[in-house]
Amino acid sequence: MTITHDGFSATRRLILQGAGAVALIGLGNIAFGLAPALAAANDKYPEDAFKQKSEADAIKALYGKTAEASDKVKLDAPEIAENGAVVPIGVSTTLADVTSISFLVSENPNALVASYKIPAGTVPSVANRIKMAKTSNVIVVVEAGGKLYSATKEVKVTVGGCGG
Amino acid sequence: MASTIRVRATLSGETTEVQALIQHPMDSGFVKDAKGEIIPPHFIQQLTFEYDGKSVFAADWGGGVSKDPYVKFSFKGGKKGDDLKVSWIDNKGATDTTTAKIQ
Numbered sequence: 001m002t003i004t005h006d007g008f009s010a011t012r013r014l015i016l017q018g019a020g021a022v023a024l025i026g027l028g029n030i031a032f033g034l035a036p037a038l039a040a041a042n043d044k045y046p047e048d049a050f051k052q053k054s055e056a057d058a059i060k061a062l063y064g065k066t067a068e069a070s071d072k073v074k075l076d077a078p079e080i081a082e083n084g085a086v087v088p089i090g091v092s093t094t095l096a097d098v099t100s101i102s103f104l105v106s107e108n109p110n111a112l113v114a115s116y117k118i119p120a121g122t123v124p125s126v127a128n129r130i131k132m133a134k135t136s137n138v139i140v141v142v143e144a145g146g147k148l149y150s151a152t153k154e155v156k157v158t159v160g161g162c163g164g
Numbered sequence: 165m166a167s168t169i170r171v172r173a174t175l176s177g178e179t180t181e182v183q184a185l186i187q188h189p190m191d192s193g194f195v196k197d198a199k200g201e202i203i204p205p206h207f208i209q210q211l212t213f214e215y216d217g218k219s220v221f222a223a224d225w226g227g228g229v230s231k232d233p234y235v236k237f238s239f240k241g242g243k244k245g246d247d248l249k250v251s252w253i254d255n256k257g258a259t260d261t262t263t264a265k266i267q
Contacts, residue, residue, distance in 0.1 A: 045209045050227075086231075110226055117222040122237065127235070127237075131192065133194075
């Protein structure tokens with residue numbers, strides 16, 4: 001199953017490469033307008049972004065633009081994670097009009113870990129637990145007012161969470 | 165069957181704080197088992213929270229989210245005793261849904 005799945009996604013990535021970002025944004029807008037009958041099926045899962053190896057490619061696939069570092073994004077992560085399988089990471093921001101928050105780990109096999117949509121009225125603050133293969137930069141991207149802002153912190157991992 | 169989702173929603177002042185814990189293996193597809201064979205990917209891809217018919221929070225997850233994932237967020241509004249609906253779907257198409265009362 002793994003092999004066929006990978007083969008499929010490789011072809012898919014090639015096909016999608018050109019129009020991918022535009023198509024994703026377009027579908028997202030349409031999905032937002034629909035009544036939330038089955039919420040899980042509403043918004044398209046950004047599969048292409050989750051397949052990217054580097055954080056730059058993942059951000060590009062997800063948002064179609066690049067992020068600038070901002071001190072208004074507060075990343076709460078441990079200096080040292082004893083267990084890379086469970087690293088608690090939180091983020092909050094004082095930026096206004098936040099629409100999404102994403103978590104990336106640059107040394108993971110696939111950089112993008114999680115992406116959260118923040119509707120109006122939801123506080124732009126999220127905490128979750130992620131896996132880290134090894135010592136790496138953790139990057140948080142906040143989309144606010146159509147622009148991307150990021151914060152980065154290195155987390156040292158003593159036991160990796162993605163290795164065999 | 166007991167739900168895989170444990171969720172606690174607490175109203176404090178004007179915001180409702182939501183904490184959710186879900187039982188799921190969250191296999192990334194990069195880890196090998198004891199025989200050296202790759203454990204196929206099996207992880208939650210989308211998790212949604214609905215209050216009063218509206219989405220208040222939605223997650224897209226990859227295999228890099230920890231096993232038995234936990235997430236915390238807050239939203240403005242919410243009333244004590246109202247329902248918060250939580251649903252997830254994984255990469256194999258399995259789903260689960262639960263509703264919690266805001267406390």
